[in-house]
Amino acid sequence: MGASYHQFCPVAKTMELLDERWTLLVVRELVAGSRHFNDLRRGLPRISPTLLSKRLQHLTAAGIVERRPSDRDVQYVLTPAGEELAPIVQALGAWGVRWIGELGDRDLDPKLLLWDWHRNVDLSAVPAGRTVVGFRFPTAPARRRDWWLVLTPAEADVCDADPGYDVAVQVTADLRRLIDVWRGDVTWSDAMRAGDVELTGPAALRRAVPDWFRPSAFAAVPRVSSAD
Known part of the structure; x- marks a missing residue:
């Protein structure tokens, strides 16, 4: 104590x-x-x-x-x-x-983001079999730039080394913006429309990806506007 x-x-x-x-x-x-x-x-x-x-x-x-x-x-x-x-x-x-105000650059950690997201996957929404989602953060340091989530209807696993399976959907994103998506500050569609998040892969899977990931438990917290 x-x-x-x-x-x-x-x-x-x-x-x-x-x-x-x-x-x-x-x-x-x-x-x-x-x-x-x-x-x-x-x-x-x-x-x-x-x-x-x-x-x-x-x-x-x-x-x-x-x-x-x-x-x-x-x-x-x-x-x-x-x-x-x-x-x-x-x-x-x-x-x-x-x-609390805007996050500092040192607060932005892809490892924590993927760890949080892997335990908030809606396993009932992912396809049958194994689905690999690749994540690339182009501006992150080289050793923290690429990540993989291996999804099945039974479990989700996060990897910081290539697991050796074909990637079904590749997510290329500005790290800060994808953290904003996780926190509920912006939607997937708004982030993609702005060009901060890009999904590549079959059209059906690209459309489905946002539904595979539950947002943060704090995403629904009402924000304080400048007028409050």
Whole structure:
């Protein structure tokens, strides 16, 4: 636990537990469905394995996370106390959408975008068999420029190396604009009409792609207009 505020206020006591760097983002990932250490790392790529282990130990000791060992690996699951943090995480995200200004260039991460999107695929909408969607961000650094989502009606997987399957649809996009699509700031059709997002492949698949991806949980949050 972090340093004490030495206040009896429950807000202060809660923040003693949750305001250490990365702690609430670990909770965010658990709320989003991550259960395994490597999945948590993919959702939090800038945290070191050592620090992630420390934060998980901290949350486990506080009764927020339960560590469930098995023969193959370990799962981290929110306890009832941890599950009560889900609406708090949602409220913080909604507040950020409404009141935090434009994203900085260093906030734009294709790895996080594809990780978020792969776990929000509408598997009931994807074609039978295997469908590979390629993503290219031309202005991103070379090692973060190309990504692949491998989709089946049973699962979605994100790859940062060519999985070796034929690409059914290629998405070439300005990274910032595709993040805007994910966040619900612009629609697929508006981004494509502006030339910021281009889809290549069979016409039927190009038309279907937007329906395969659910938007962010915060996409429906009402925005604050300049007149508000």
